[in-house]
Amino acid sequence: MVTLREERSLTIRQVVERSGGSLATLGGWYSGRHVPTPQNSKAFFSLLTACGVIDDAEQARWWDAVLRVRRPAAQRPDETPYKGLDSFEPEDADWFFGRQDVVSNLLARVEVARSGDASRVIVVTGASGSGKSSLLRAGLVAALDVDAVITRPSLPFPTATAPVLIVDQAEELWSPEFGSDERSSYLDRLAAGAVVVVGLRADFYASALAEPVLLRALSAGPLVVGPMSAEDMREVIIGPARKAGATVEDDLVDVLLGDLIPAGSTFASEPGILPLLSHALLGTWQRARTPTLTVADYRATGGISGAVQQSAEEVFGTLSPAEQTRVRRVLLRLVTIDGDTVTRRRMPLAELSGEGSDLALLQRFADARLLTVDEDVVHVTHEALLTVWTRLREWIDADRAWFVNHRILTQAVGVWTESGRDPSALLGASRLGFYDELLGTGDRTEDLNSVEREFLDDSRIRLHNDAQVERRRARTRRRLVGALAAATVVAVVLAVTAFVARSDALDERMAADAARAQAESRQIVAQALALRERDPGVAAQLAVAAYRRSPTYEARSTLLDSTGVRAPSRLLASDGSSVLAVSPTASMVAVGRGSGDVEMYSLGDQFDSLGRFTVGIDVPVYSLSFGPNGSTLVVGTASGVHLVDVSNGSDPQVLWSRSTTSSVVGLTFSPDGRQLTVGTAGPDILRFDVGPESDPVALPPLQLPSSTRTVVANSPDGRFLVATGSGQSMRVWSTTETDRLVVDTPPDGSTNNILALDFSSAGDSIIAGTTGRQIRRWAVTATGAMVEQPALSGFTGYVNSVAFSGDDEFIAGGSTDLTTRVWNTRNIGAGATTLPGPATVTSVQFDSSTGDLVTGDEAGTIRRWSLPGPVLSDAGDKVFTNPSDAAGRELIGGAGVRGSGAQFWDLSDIDRPVLRAPLLAPTPGSRLTGASALSSDGDLAVVGTDMGGFQLWDTSDKASIRPTGSVSNAVQTLTASLSFDREADTLAVSGQNASDVALWSVADEQQPRRLASFVVLGLPTVLAYNPIAPLLAIATSSEAVELWDTSDPGSPTRIATVSGFDADASSVAFSRDGTTLAAGSSDRSVRLWNVQDPRQPRPQGSARTTAAVMSVAFSPDGTSLAAGISTDALVLWDVNDRSDPVxxxxxxxxxxxxxDPAFLAGGDVVAGGGDSARIHLWRTKVDQAVDFLCGRAGSVLTEDEWNDLLPGVDYDPPC
Incomplete structure (x- = not known):
């Protein structure tokens, strides 16, 4: 075969491309590791054709040669039931198991599409290795009662016609072979014909949204091929053997599931694992010598590990020596080392070099299901690759120290790039010297990507420049010493020389210590930033530690920045996965552990321990629920249910226990606390009377038709009991009518199950967390009927737990995707607030006394989140303005046209912002533009409309905010800027892309009256009234700020113009005392003027930024200035000295x-709203920031955590 290929001057990849075969398969044949099998004979004949062997007789002789050299199957002459790494084909349908529900769902969609009642294009999507191709080929094609044609974009467009066209691997449309025109043409041809089913890898979802044909299909709802449940995995293992007349011993099934299902998960397998499972089963089948596949057979093949090792070596063997060297460097970036632990790392694709060639190498491993390439990251499909692939393990063990230090360098580079390549984020002398020494050994420089090299080069340049400055200073010192020597006696010279020497030595030691502290501070900052999106609580503690290690600019920035991020208080795990319940009457939380222990804590910032009890040694706690009065707690375990008196949280007493035949997964009390309902890991629903009697009285049980997990919930008024089971089945009983069944929804045939239920406090809504990665919602009628509402989506994993807040304002859901998502029920359409975490979220519940959200995860850690915290909830569109009153206690969030109204926030308690109702909405027929203003006393608000008008709101009574007067056409175009004068009697209004400015009298709020209109030179961008004088500043596009005297608002007069910018003036603000004017420009500068005499403004100072300045604001005392810049940052300066902002x-x-920044709380807090549609609140004082973060930290970062995160840095508890 090798000779045949070389005679044609073909590479292996060229043979693969010509034959359409798999690189891993053909590469294995050429390397001699294995030979073709009857199952892939078609691929072998295609290879021969690609190499010029086209005669049928000649091909038959080649196949005879294959059969002669094949190792005989010693034990099984019959058909092989497992596919190994190969995808299933239509002819393999009889051997396809474990996806029957998904196939049925897809088949139903196809039938609806064929009838013309739905989109004729259906998208099937899922992660790499989730089984999409097999589902389409062996699942759908076999289930159809009509013909289907299967193709891929890389193949010629099919000429054959059929009622159904299946396009597998549609991600090929974004390969280099397809330009945008070719892609659009291909998709248009698809849409013009039969019903089309498109298989699309999930990481191409965003790309598909840009294509109209696919957008329509995705809008109608894709069919998502998710991870398999444990039961489906069991069928994948057992089904093929059963069909072949064999069996799989139960112990082997358990071993396989244990090897495959992620730790802590009951339901899901990892994406990409199915081919590896199939490969291991194929080896087990081939080795088994009896009709029963055993653990011994599986172990003898090397199991999953053996499959991974063989597959990895096959791919690696197809690479050239140069490619093998490159792939080694890239693969090692997918590894993280913490002490002795080696784990997968999700590497951003941006870290790759080689103009796509490195990605092409990784794609070969992805094709073999060993790596998973998502939209912007790549990661190892299964942890087994890190430990069982001998070659990779040897690479890792060869130099672990370099790995750790390289990863730290990568993090530092991330900080540098995220800061806009801020020079202060570069390496100092000691750290740079350390890396230069490391890179000088071996061939380490080649391990760096281009950005890392640039980072080190810029660090060297900065260090060189700093050294030149220091040398000039040293020469000056020497000249001074020389002059002194010429003028004094020798003894004095000697004394001075000795003093200088001692001072220089001390300076050098201090400089070395400072450099080391700065380097460590930067290392801690890098880790804090890396953790912020995953574990913001730990990241906040690291920010404190970085500043205390060395108060560099980046450390101070990270510290203050951390106060503008939602960071929870945390209670560290004691022993593994947790479930929790929050008392309805007191700030107390119960935490159930896998050990059988239940712990009681207060819900203060530090989680004070109250008590602890055990319901059974090593009997996992699966569910908890407090009674309505908070004095009792019911505990559900793997083997029973227990009622506990917790009226004294420090001394809980178990009142009674009852055994159950299956695990207790759901608990609910009746509102009066007398009846307890128990959901089990089966169809049974147990009920007990737990009134004042010491022992419970069993009541008649209820049942679902069939279920492996029964979840239960009582309505708050006690009228209805809801239970859900497998396939999202639901039953509702009227408990006031002798358990009359009022709703009976059968299983829907899907694989989706309901995992959690919760009623709203009002009892008119119920929500459900599902394995379908969404929260389902129903309105509950007076008769108990369930009217389904739009589901809440956005999760990428199962929704394990759901909860309403006590006032029904929030809905929360905790997921296996490591996040908790929270919706505001007043504005569901604004989307969810996402609370990140490092582990699967197992429980969510609100503290009714504070409104805080409490979450538990599979690592056992409990977190308390203050909502909304320092991130004010989504306004529905970009926040263009967020003005405050003079006291900094009230704030408006002025959202754009897509928002449903401007938000009015009460910030009298800055730590617990309150969103007042109603939203400041426009008059019917118009929309808001985001322009808004608030009077200095906070009693009058105004919002601008898209018709050039404005709407006034009386906000003097915060409990009863009401609209007053409105104007439909104050200016010619949509209202862009609004500003009240000091008394809120006059309102200045400007429009977008028009030169006019209008003044309106709003002294009579019900009847606004036009006073005057005038034009400025250029276009007005922002208006700002002086807070103590009738002086209006107008920033303009003519690179200037105009000052207008409005002492006679009916006849305003331009009295001065300040300029000096090189681009438009984009923002303007006065200091609170009215003496200083600040203006920002697109030329990346902020300039200050003294305007005590507004007719003759005097320049004072200026500051440069790294990007265009979009907004400016002074602190109340005028000592600080904030500016929003176009590179997604808010910059703070100290302007005590107006001539030299620091x-x-x-x-x-x-x-x-x-x-739009705004200072609050006397200047201790700065608010900033913008394009994220949210408003962030940051502390501006370092000491207050430390107190704020540490006061809410909960469990302090432990020494073990520190050493894992910061190897080589001495432990120093942050808080």
Whole structure:
């Protein structure tokens, strides 16, 4: 075969491309590791054709040669039931198991599409290795009662016609072979014909949204091929053997599930694992010598590990020596080392070099299901690759120290790039010297990507420049010493020389210590930023530690920035996965552990321990529920249910226990606390009377038709009991009518199950967390009927737990995707707030006394989240303005046209913001533009409309905010800027893309009256009234700020113009005392003027930024200035000395442009709203930031956590 290929001057990849075969399969044949099998004979004949062997007789002789060299199957002459790494084909349908529900769902969609009642294009999507191709080929094609044609974009467009066209691997449309025109043409041809089913890898979802044909299909709802449940996995293992007349011993099934299902998960397998399972089963089948596949057979093949090792070596063997060297460097970036532990790392594709060639190498491993390539990251499909692939393990063990230090360098580079390549984020002398020494050994430089090399080069340049400055200073010192020597006696010279020497030595030691502290501070900052999106509580503690290690600019920035991020208080795990319940009457939480222990804590910032009890040694606690009065707690375990008196949380007493035949997975009390309902890991629903009697009285049980997990919930008024089971089945009983069944919804045939239920406090709504990655919602009628509402989506994993807040304002869901998502029920359409975490969320519940959200995860850690915290909830569109009153106690969030209204926030308690109702909405027929203003006393608000008008709101009574007067056409175009004068008697209004400015009298709120209109040179961008004088400042596109005297508002007069910008003036603000004017420009500058005499403004100072300035604001005392810049940052300066502004910090937590900063709480807090549609609240004082973060930290970062995160840095508890 090798000779045949070389005679044609073909590479292996060229043979693969010509034959359409698999690189892993053909590469294995050429390397001699294995030979073709009857199952892949078609691929072998295609290979021969690609190499020029086209005669049938000649091909038959080649196949005879294959049969002669094949190792005989010693034990099984019959058909092989497992496919190994090969995808299923239509002819394999009889051997296809475990996806029957998904196939049925897809078949139903196809039938609806064929009838013309739905989109004729159906998208099937899922992660790499989730089984999409097999589902389409062996599942759908076999189930159809009509012909279907299967193709891929890389193949010629099919000429054959059929009622159904299946396009597998549609992600090929975004390969280099397809330009945008070719892609659009291909999709248009698809849409013009039969019903089309498109298989699309999930990481191409966003790309598909840009294509109209696919957008329509995705809008109608894709069919998602998710991870398999444990039961489906069991069928994948057992089904093929059963059909072949064999069996799989139960112990082997358990071993396989244990090897495959992620730790802590009851339901899901990992994406990409199915081919590896199939490969291991194939080896087990081939080795078994009896009709029963055993654990011994499986172990003898090497199991999953053996499959991974063989597959990895096959791919690696197809690479050239140069490619093998490159792939080694790239694969090692997918590894994280913490002490002795080696784990997978999700590597951003941006880290790759080689103009796509590195990605092409990784794609070969992805094709073999060993790596998973998502939209912007790549990661190892299964942890087994890190431990069982001998070659990779040897690479890792060869130099672990370099790995750790390289990863730290990568994190530092991330900080540098995220800061806009801020020079202060570069390496100092000691750390740079350390890396230069490391890179000088071996061939380490080749391990760096281009950005890492640039980072080190820029660090060297900065260090060189700093050294030149220091040398100039040293020469000056020497000249001074020389002059002194010429003028004094020798003894004095000697004394001075000795003093200088001692001072220089001390300076050098201090400089070395400072450099080391700075380097460690930067290392801690890098880790804090890396953790912020995953574990913000730990990241906040690291921010404190970084500043205390060395108060560098980046450390101070990270510290202050951390106060603008939702960070929870945490209670560290004691022993594994947890479930929790929050008392309805007191700030107390019960935490159930896998050990059988239940712990009681207060819900203060530090989680004070109250008590602890055990319901059974090593009997996992699966569910908890407090009674309505909070004095009793019921505990559900793997073997029973227990009622506990917790009226004294420090001394819980078990009142009674009852055994159950299956695990207790759901608990609910009746509102009066007399009846307890128990859901089990089966169809049974147990009920007990738990009134004042010491022992419970069993009541007649209820039952679902069939279920492996029964979840239960009582309505708050006690009228209805809801139970859900497998296939999202539901039954509702009227408990006031002798358990009359009022709703009976059978299983829907899907694989989706309901995992959790919760009623709203009002009892008119119920929500359900599902394995379908969404929260289902129903309105509950007076008769108990369930009217389904739009589901809440966005999760990428199962929704394990759901909860309403006590006032029904929030809905929360905790998921296996490591997040908790929270919706505001007043504005569901605004989307969810996402609370990140490092582990699967197992429980969510609200504290009714504070409104805080409490979550538990599979690592056992409990977190308390204050809502909304320092991130004010989504306004529905970009926040263009967020003005405050003079006291900084009230704030408006002015959202754009897609928002449903401007938000009015009560910030009298800055730690617990309250969103007042109603939203400041426009008059019917118009929409808001985001322009808004608030009077200095906070009693009058105004919002701008898209018709050039405005709407006034009386906000003097915060409990009863009401609209007053409105104007439909105050200016010619949509209202862009609004500003009240000091008394809120006059309102200035400007429009977008028009030169006019209008003044309106609003002294009579019900009847606004036009006073005057005038034009400025250029276009007005922002208006700002002086807080103590009738002076209006107007920033304009003519690179200037105009000052207008409005002492006679009916006849305003331009009295001065300040300029000096090189681009438009985009923002303007006065200091609170009215003496200083600040203006920002697109030329990346902020300039200050003294305007005590507004007719003759005097320039004072200026500051440069790294990007266009979009907004400016002074603190109340005028000593600080904030500016929002176009690179998604808010910059703070100390402007005590107006002539020399000093940078304080750069805040980037919003991850979006800040359109309008506002100082609150006497200047201790700065608010910033912008393109994220949210408003962030940051502390501006370092000491207060430390107190804020540490006061809410809960469990302090432990020494073990520190050493894992910061190897080589001495432990120093942050709080």
């Amino acid at each position: 940078p304080i910090a750069t805040l980037t937590a919003a991850q979006a442009r800040i359109n």
